[in-house]
Amino acid sequence: MRAAARLLCALFATVLPLIALAAPARAADEFTWGVQPAGGRDHFVLTAGPGQTLVDVVGVSNFGDKPLTLRVYATDAVLAADGGMTLLTAAERPKDVGAWIGFDAETYTIAPGKRADIPFRLTVPADASPGDHTGAIVASIKAEATGPGQQRFDVDRRVGARVYLRVDGPAVPRLAIEDLRLSYDNPIAMFGGGEAIVRYRVRNTGNVRTSASAETTVTGLGGWRLGGPARAALPELLPGATHEVVQRFTGVFPAGRLTADVTVTGNPATVTAKSTSVWAPPWLLLAALTLLLGALIAYVVTVLRRRRTRAAAARDAAAAPNAADIPTEVTADSTG
Numbered sequence: 001m002r003a004a005a006r007l008l009c010a011l012f013a014t015v016l017p018l019i020a021l022a023a024p025a026r027a028a029d030e031f032t033w034g035v036q037p038a039g040g041r042d043h044f045v046l047t048a049g050p051g052q053t054l055v056d057v058v059g060v061s062n063f064g065d066k067p068l069t070l071r072v073y074a075t076d077a078v079l080a081a082d083g084g085m086t087l088l089t090a091a092e093r094p095k096d097v098g099a100w101i102g103f104d105a106e107t108y109t110i111a112p113g114k115r116a117d118i119p120f121r122l123t124v125p126a127d128a129s130p131g132d133h134t135g136a137i138v139a140s141i142k143a144e145a146t147g148p149g150q151q152r153f154d155v156d157r158r159v160g161a162r163v164y165l166r167v168d169g170p171a172v173p174r175l176a177i178e179d180l181r182l183s184y185d186n187p188i189a190m191f192g193g194g195e196a197i198v199r200y201r202v203r204n205t206g207n208v209r210t211s212a213s214a215e216t217t218v219t220g221l222g223g224w225r226l227g228g229p230a231r232a233a234l235p236e237l238l239p240g241a242t243h244e245v246v247q248r249f250t251g252v253f254p255a256g257r258l259t260a261d262v263t264v265t266g267n268p269a270t271v272t273a274k275s276t277s278v279w280a281p282p283w284l285l286l287a288a289l290t291l292l293l294g295a296l297i298a299y300v301v302t303v304l305r306r307r308r309t310r311a312a313a314a315r316d317a318a319a320a321p322n323a324a325d326i327p328t329e330v331t332a333d334s335t336g
Contacts, residue, residue, distance in 0.1 A: 032064030033110070035139045035161045038117055043161060044137070049168040051126040057117045058161060060139045062110040069109045070139040072118060074101035074163065077134040079241055087136055090156045097135040097165050100124060122165070130169020131207025134238050136160035164209070173268040174206035175237075180276045182218075182260040184252065193251040196227055198260045200274070201244050204237035211236045212266040216247045220255025220280075227252050234264075254280040 037044050038057035048054050062068045075098040080086040088094060101122050110116045120137070138160040144152055180200040187194040196218050204210050212234040218227035227249030234243050252258065259277040266272075 031157065031159055032062065033068055033070060033139055033141075033159055034061045034063065035059070035137060035159045036061070037161055044163040044165075046122065046163070046165045047168070048122070048124045048165065050124055050128045053121055053123045055119060055121055057119050058137050059115050059117050060108065060110060061115040062112055065112045067109055067111055068141065069107055070141050071107050072103055072137070072139050073106070074098040074103075074120070074137050075135055075160075077136060077162070077238065079238075082244075084235070085134065085238060085241065087138070087158075087160065090140060090158070094135065097122075097133040097163055100128075100165075101135070101137065101163070124165075124167055128167045129207065130167050131171060132209045132239055133165045133167060134209070135163045135165075137163060166208070171208045171268070172206040173208050173210050173266055173270045174204070175210060175212055175264050175266045175270055175272050176203045176205045177201070177262055177264055177272055177274040178203055178242075180260070180262060180274050182258065182276050182278050184254075184258055184278055184280050186254050186280050193226075193253045194280075196249040196252040196258060196260070198247045198249070198262065199245070200262055201242050202234055202237070202264055203242045204239055206270070207239050208268065209236055209238050210266045210268060210270070212264050212270075214245055214262060214264045216245075217261050218249050218252055219259050219261065220253065221257055224255060226255060226258065252280075256280060 036042075036059050038059050044056065044058075046054055046056070058072070060070060060072060074094065075088045075090075075092075076094040076096045077085045077087055088098070093099070101120055103118065103120050108116055108118060138158045140156050140158040142154045143157050144154060178201040181198070183197045183199075185194040185196075198216050198218070202212060202214065214232045214234060216228055216230045216232075217225060219225050228247075230247045230249065232245055232247065234245070237243060256279070257277055258280045259275055261273065261275045263271065263273045
């Protein structure tokens with residue numbers, strides 16, 4: 001029972017922040033409050049220098065018919081297991097932009113159908129690293145949930161607005177292609193070809209958030225294009241974030257050696273490319289060539305044997321004495 005309850009708690013802690021960030025204006029049916037930057041913005045997009053303090057306002061709305069007392073605080077965005085973005089749990093202390101944001105109070109009570117515009121201060125440390133720092137301002141409330149066996153436990157339900165802060169300094173947009181692999185389902189019959197699958201991971205190794213597009217092609221010997229170009233739009237990648245890409249190509253001819261070429265173009269401008277290859281022997285063609293070569297060799301051997309036989313016969317015939325050259329013995333028969 002306890003294990004199941006802990007599992008449900010972990011699920012809420014992981015999934016709910018993503019739901020909240022995806023819908024800042026009005027949350028799902030189980031939520032009756034929303035969080036959004038003042039001024040009609042979708043997210044907080046801020047720029048400051050090290051040591052600088054900014055003042056801004058977050059709006060927290062109560063869509064329900066009862067007063068709500070919410071805990072309002074800031075936290076950091078972190079990388080999820082799939083390479084995307086999630087938030088620290090309520091029990092974890094932020095160390096980045098979430099730790100740089102402060103409010104005058106910890107909780108706020110909002111009347112039904114009303115919105116509270118809550119000011120906050122963001123103070124960038126003097127030693128903050130340049131580039132993008134991402135977090136969220138969250139409004140949360142604890143609710144009681146029931147797990148397996150009617151066990152009751154508290155769930156921290158959260159709605160948040162993203163905070164994108166760029167700290168002044170050198171901006172380094174950089175992307176890397178990692179773990180590039182090419183697999184090929186090599187068919188015995190070459191007609192129709194086989195399936196080539198290209199897998200790779202794109203990582204943001206720079207210090208600014210970057211969107212990107214990827215292009216993948218499959219070629220054979222001599223640059224013979226056998227598949228693609230296949231294009232994919234990548235989601236926005238935060239510094240350190242990754243995204244997995246899988247491209248499938250059908251009807252690829254087994255051209256002996258296949259090469260996958262991947263080019264990733266980022267915005268801000270950055271281009272990176274990588275290639276990998278696998279052997280793809282055309283088995284049926286090789287078998288046919290082997291049979292043809294075997295037949296050709298057998299034919300040549302047969303012709304040579306016949307020629308040798310004829311040459312030997314000719315030599316034997318030349319070495320044999322001619323009948324006209326053989327002396328004839330005559331016997332005389334005398335009678336007296």
